[in-house]
Amino acid sequence: MDYVVEMLNIRKEFPGIVANDDITLRLKRGEIHALLGENGAGKSTLMSILFGMYQPDRGTIQVNGKEVRISNPNVANHLGIGMVHQHFKLVENFTVTENIIMGTETRRWGLFLDVKQAGRKIAELSTRYGLNVDPYAKIEDISVGMQQRVEILKMLYRKADVLILDEPTGVLTPQEIHELGKIMKNLIAEGKSIILITHKLKEIKEFADRCTVIRRGKTIGTVDVAATSEAAMAEMMVGRQVSFKVQKAPSRPGETVLKVEGLTVRSARKSQALKDFSLEVRAGEIVGVAGVEGNGQSDLVEAVTGLRKAESGRILLNGKEITSESVRQRIEDGIGHIPEDRQRRGLVLDYSLAENMVLEVYHKAPFSRRGILQSQPIREYAEGIIGSYDVRSGEGAASSARSLSGGNQQKAIIGREIERNPVLLVAVQPTRGLDVGSIEYIHKRLVEHRDKGNAVLLVSLELEEVLNLSDRIAVVNNGELVGLVDAAETNENEIGLMMAGVRKEAQP
């Protein structure tokens, strides 16, 4: 059999944890091979080993049948292995060409940068693989989807034969995902091979030829995608059966809890991040906000939670104007916030789990008296959340937040926010990067919170999540509300078009 890359019996240990334990991955020439696993299953470690960022403790890597030692990413590049990282590594104010040639600049007389020659080559590659990238556009002016194609071009420019795509679809609209699918097909048609890291089963089903599933650092198996159902792959990944459909009764909306009227917000970079935006969320319903990343969602969330000033317009909570209230006052009024970036906003990583669980209430009895923290009640409160939200950690409430896995950090934050029983819960990407098991659990909790008669504002880039969980969906594009639709009466295609800015009336 013709394998381009074989990673055989790879083992990698970190202090206190075996990240990869006897993992085998074989990549055939000209296939799209999905690597599927829960968070913390060891996907990133395995790929970092292939890309030369870590050395395996045991096991061998073969490229084109020859055993190799990949001691650093440069060696990986020479072997024709390229990686498109989840977070793009591009210089915003450089052009496409300048970004691509960085590190391997073409020179004239060994001294002067020759951008033209490179530009021609990039244009040629772009046409050949149907990437449709303008070599002279500046990165800051092009869409996220095109930025990703620039990353792919960068690999092709460096003559990569094996492309590793790390969670490539997270930032794309459904249409862009479709585009990416076509590009991947073009690539393999030209003899390239692709490793696709993802935990979205639907995409594996759509794009991949074979799929290797790993769980807790071990290979569970490699399956032929066409012959395996999504449910079967999910079961391999999690180790038990999972349900994809969110179980929920129809909503029974009550009074308006959150009312946003003509809200305009300026962001630090762009002039207007949110333009004349109006939205209502009622008690007992989940309103989802769908949109491509960076179209005003964060600005809406920050304005509602008080982290950013509103330029104009009003925000009302249960009829009371809160537009110019402080963050703390809004917390007191009953706003809960599951932030988009759990490590940056949601947790003080150097604090213990217990200290993090009282992040918004530490100044109140019983957690402090006359300005002195009361460790006993704090610990008991934290242990309560840890117990009911199944937050797993090394030393319970005393573990540092940093030591928790991403999924457990997220569960802790969600527990903290729901425990305060807020009348309005703003949940941003509540299941970002989590595995199907945790997603199922968190969705259940959010629906429960709704059923207690609270309002939930859900912001997610995962269209499926918005469709599954929401009662109504608000679609944003470029800081404006494109439309508001009933979740039960819409579909992915309609929402996708609206996300791209096409208003509902205009659709065929």
Added chain:
Amino acid sequence: MKNSIVVSLCAVLFGLLAGAVLMLATGHNAVEGYRFLFQGGLKNAERIGNTLAIATPLIFSGLAVAFAFRTGLFNIGVAGQLLFGAFCASVVGIHLDVPRILLLPLMLIAGALGGAVWAVVPGLLKARFNVHEVVSSIMMNWIGFWAVYYGVRTFIKNPSSETESKPLPEAATLKTHWMTDLFQGSFINMGLLVAIVVVILIAFIIAKTTFGYELKAVGYNRSAAEYAGIAVNRSIVYSMAISGAIAGLGGVALYAGNANNIEIGILPSQGFDGIAVSLLGANHPLGVLLSAIFFGLLYSGRGFMNAMTDIPPEIADSIIAIIIYFSATSVLIERLLRRFVRRKNQAAAGDAGEGKVK
């Protein structure tokens, strides 16, 4: 916590070893050098007293830096805050005619306020305009230097010297008979007692109060603190003010305790030593106390070493510098330690494995 103690002890050990190498390389007897160095700081009650007295301003300056560090700020302006605090206290001490029991607390308050004012400026600049406190507090050092230069000559000039302030009356210094007698004529003074109280107070604030919780949260993660509704900008200003106040108290201990007047034209080196003290003390108040005393020991012993041997006193300074180097590169030491532990574990695992085979 336990880890940082080991790292600090390793830094000290490596520093002393490197000092020994230096002494040997320059043709001196290292054992003898160290004997006199430590004797110089510990030989009798007076020398112990002097060691503690030299350590006192370092406790304050170290604590000032450590407190700022713990709340995410790098206060490099301790020297200026210390000097300005001392100036304020001296003005009070010279011009105010009240009983000692009132005068000394007033001087301490004046010193703390002076230091706080000098530190609040960078704090406000950071909170309002996001000016980095390193830059602004260094500049405040020089503003303080010249302000005190002018202030001393204008308000409390010594009639018989161009570069000194008028000596403080005895009642206006922290020296006290019972301490001087206890340590047989040492210049030790009540500054040490104030330092210990402040160390305990700061340790308590950092670890046990909601105020400390807020300041630390801002220091560790400004965005998360903002998210939690903590007034981030106010916290930054408070942190700097407290750090500066501690530095100002150090100024009182230095210029109205160890000395009894201010010499102008010198930016006190104790301010910058505070950074080293704080580093070695792992930014923990108790660690700062211990590391300041250790630095005090080296500073007080080096004169004696120089007198008794022909080892140059610069060797002692080099030891201090090397210790600072190692505490600053604690990551390196931690990595070394980890490798050492892993080797040991592997060896142990290997033994166990062999045991099974047999």
